Amino acid sequence: IEYGNIVEVVSREVDTWVKGKTLEISHLKDLEKYRKEFLGNVSHELKTPIFNIQGYVLTLLDGALEDPKINRKYLERTEKSINRLISIVEDLEEISMLEAGVLKLAKERFNLVFLVEEVFEAQEIRARDKKIKLRFDTSYDKPIWVKADKQKIYQVITNLVVNSINYGKESGKTTITFIDLMDRVLVEVSDNGMGIPTKEIPRVFERFYRVDKSRSRDQGGTGLGLAIVKHIIEAHEQSINVRSSVNEGTTFGFTLKRVV
Numbered sequence: 124i125e126y127g128n129i130v131e132v133v134s135r136e137v138d139t140w141v142k143g144k145t146l147e148i149s150h151l152k153d154l155e156k157y158r159k160e161f162l163g164n165v166s167h168e169l170k171t172p173i174f175n176i177q178g179y180v181l182t183l184l185d186g187a188l189e190d191p192k193i194n195r196k197y198l199e200r201t202e203k204s205i206n207r208l209i210s211i212v213e214d215l216e217e218i219s220m221l222e223a224g225v226l227k228l229a230k231e232r233f234n235l236v237f238l239v240e241e242v243f244e245a246q247e248i249r250a251r252d253k254k255i256k257l258r259f260d261t262s263y264d265k266p267i268w269v270k271a272d273k274q275k276i277y278q279v280i281t282n283l284v285v286n287s288i289n290y291g292k293e294s295g296k297t298t299i300t301f302i303d304l305m306d307r308v309l310v311e312v313s314d315n316g317m318g319i320p321t322k323e324i325p326r327v328f329e330r331f332y333r334v335d336k337s338r339s340r341d342q343g344g345t346g347l348g349l350a351i352v353k354h355i356i357e358a359h360e361q362s363i364n365v366r367s368s369v370n371e372g373t374t375f376g377f378t379l380k381r382v383v
């Protein structure tokens with residue numbers, strides 16, 4: 124073996140090793156950035172309700188407690204902020220389980236038409252407050268059997284329907300359509316609401332991303348709903364997409380595996 128060849132081989136090996144390490148380091152740096160961002164977002168989300176609670180309690184201690192006309196109001200506001208903290212913590216638990224990949228899907232065969240009807244029933248009051256109609260695009264007399272984690276898919280449809288109401292317009296409508304794709308079914312949730320600006324569309328599935336922060340918080344949003352939805356659909360090895368036009372409306376569509 125020539126000396127020159129050995130040098131070449133060794134330097135090539137070293138090169139590959141260095142490249143590998145560089146990649147590893149940049150990956151670790153990305154993870155670190157991601158972790159910092161996540162922590163920053165979480166503490167920011169938690170601060171608002173906590174400071175609100177502090178304000179209400181201080182007002183009560185300051186004398187409002189003695190006034191029966193206003194003490195109830197402050198207690199009710201405290202309760203509302205506590206409920207908000209609970210939903211943030213629940214969503215955080217869910218997303219960290221999903222991201223850690225520890226989630227086990229409990230797949231079963233069920234009728235998708237029934238599941239959507241259950242979601243409609245549960246969200247009826249919310250929809251009625253905004254005079255929004257929840258309906259199917261046509262009547263589905265026959266069952267649509269799918270195999271999936273029923274509870275998780277219930278959550279997916281709920282999140283999409285709740286968004287369609289929250290970001291929908293007064294007296295608008297939410298429509299669910301099933302499209303047959305042979306071995307799969309495409310479920311579309313459409314509204315005729317405010318829509319999403321084109322440049323924001325690719326970002327709506329990111330955690331804590333909101334087009335309009337104050338609007339989302341007013342509606343009780345945590346900014347985690349769509350990130351959770353996407354994780355659940357991907358855990359099923361299926362896909363989700365969105366199309367939207369400002370002031371016209373939004374359609375979210377996801378697929379599920381059909382069974383007979």
Ligand code: ADP
Nearest residue numbers: 286290327333334339344345346347348349373
């Ligand atoms: P949030 O808790 O803020 O609703 P999501 O993750 O569910 O969080 O949604 C992220 C953002 O995407 C929302 O804040 C909103 O700006 C936008 N969005 C979601 N669904 C719709 C919809 N149907 N119409 C318009 N905008 C929507």
